[in-house]
Amino acid sequence: MKKFLFALLHVTRVTRIIAWLNRNRVGILCYHGVTGGNQRPLEDPYKLHIPLSLFLQQLDYLQANFRIVSLPEFLSARRERRRLPPGSMVLTFDDGFRNFATVVAPQLLQRGLPATAFLVTDKSFAAGSSNGFQGWRAEDDATYLSWKEAAALAVKGIEFGSHTSSHPRLLNLSLDDARAEFASSREAIIRHIGHTEVPLSYPHGQTSEALSNLAASMGYTCGLTTALGLNNGSTDLFALRRTVIASDDDLATFAARASGLTWWTDKLLQPLRAATIRISKPSSLPALTAKELDI
DSSP states (O other), rough: OOHHHHHHHHHTTTOOOOOHHHHTTTTEEEEEEEEESSOSOOOOOOEEEHHHHHHHHHHHHHHOEEEOOOOOHHHHHHHHTTOOOOEEEEEEEEEBTIIIIIIHHHHHHHOOOOOOOOOHHHHHSSHHHHOOOOOOOOOGGGOOOHHHHHHHHTTTTTTTOOOOOOOOOOOGGGHHHHHHHHHHHHHHHHHOOOSSOOOEOOOOOOOOOHHHHHHHHHSSEEOOOOSSBBBBBBBBBSSBBBEETTTOOOOHHHHHHHHHHHHHHHHHHHHHHHHHHHSSTTTTSOOOHHHHHOO
16 A cells, blocks of 8 residues: 555655655665665565665666765765755665675766765674675675775775674663774774774664764764654754665655655654554553654
8 A cells, every 4th residue: 555655656746746845854865785686585574685676776766866975975064064955865775785895886886876884893804805796696695794895895985884893782782882882893994994984873773862972972973873754954963864775665665765755754644643552552652663663
């Protein structure tokens, strides 16, 4: 039903109208992996790996309808209180799967599109040392970039950030343990890749005021969540919103997500959702998030 609605809005260009209305807000897309196979992997319960053919359609759509800017450019504009061009969009990729090097990066570099990849640094450290990209293999969807591979991509202009050392659920950690995750990962990226300005992507997209303050105090440039929505000049730089792209998003659904339509839908449904939960659930239970409801 949802995809049918998005298809209807796409064909009637309502999605483009929504994108125009949101043109002065900056979207940040959150990808994970892109498989070189014709279909997403069978063992992909979280819908992380998008088929290459669909990813290419999405890049075509973005280039035709948005202006892709780098995360550092977005942060620079925020620091300087400078407005970015209308329709600006940032591309990010979480986890550091090796298919970022063998599938994603060649497409981005060919098109001249900037992007930031966030590494789980313990996994990168343990990966192999080869920096020869000889085409996609199925195992690239389950293995991770090595430091040499990441450094080779950084030389070509790809930005890298921290996804912590071990990808824990930060809300379950003490602040001391979170500090260790943040410090170890940031130091590893500086040492192996040479970037001194390091952004942070919170594992599972979750943070708290204390965690965001901690990340800021440790020298990170920003913190990215997966809270649904777009960003403006007042959005907390250490609680930036992103739109997660799933492997089964067709082009119309992708267009709806990129435009901010799903964010608007979520805002409109919040009163109804809250009322429904009050009626059907005990008051002690928390409200479901937009991500849990797959809005």
